[in-house]
Amino acid sequence: MQATVQIKHLQQVRIEIMNSKSYSEEQQHKDDFMRKMRHTLANGIISSYKELIIQNQIYNYDFKGYLIQKYKRGPLHLVCENGRLTLIRYFIENNLYDIDEICDGHTPLSLLTLYYIQTPEKCTSTETLELMFAKGANPLLFIDKKGNTLNDYCDMIKKQTGEPLNFVLQYIQDFYLKKQREQALKNAILLSMCDNQNNNNTLTNLLNIDDMKQIAEYLVGPIQYQIDQ
DSSP, X not given: OHHHHHHHHHHHHHHHHHHHHHHHHHHHHHHHHHHHHHHHHHHTOHHHHHHHHHHHHHHOOOHHHHHHHHXXXXXXXXXXXXXXXXXXXXXXXTTOSOTTOOBTTBOXXXXXXXXXXXXXXXXXXXXXXXXXXXXXXXXXXXXXXXXXXXXHHHHHHHHHHSOOOHHHHHHHXXXXXXXXXXXXXXXXXXXXXXXXXXXXXXXXXXXXXXXXXXXXXXXXXXXXXXXXX
């Protein structure tokens, strides 16, 4: 009887050991995958990235969540922070990641801009920045702990070196002025409609629209409809 109990106990111990070993091997494989992915992104190795993505169709690891949790950077953030232009273009052209996602206060655009500010000798082309702007990257989302914006950073580098990132600075300033004009026009439209109680629904809808083109379409739409009738 005692021997039977001992055998069952040993069998249970063996099962626990095997399960522990299995878990260890699986975790080791996952950790190895994550390490390779981070190295690939930080070094901008597009062929390695594609291979890892193919492998991950089997394992389905949440490497993006892992990177954000451990390094406070998503995949697009990592390649932008390290100036890996080939992977940046690949990600953006294929819409693989949110271009305006904020990680630890940073957007991909802010990290790429800061990379160029820190290494101005590498800012030899605006192609990648143009692509980010064309895809709608918002330069106003980034504000550091001291309240500095990308515009402030570009102004600082302009004063320090005399060789600013003119393209980034001009785009940010144009973008900022455009937003200011749009908001001023929106405010004027809202104020002009406030006294009319029949405009309550219109006001409610306008308050939820940020883009002036959409506001214009919203306001002109009913008029055009009446003309068409």
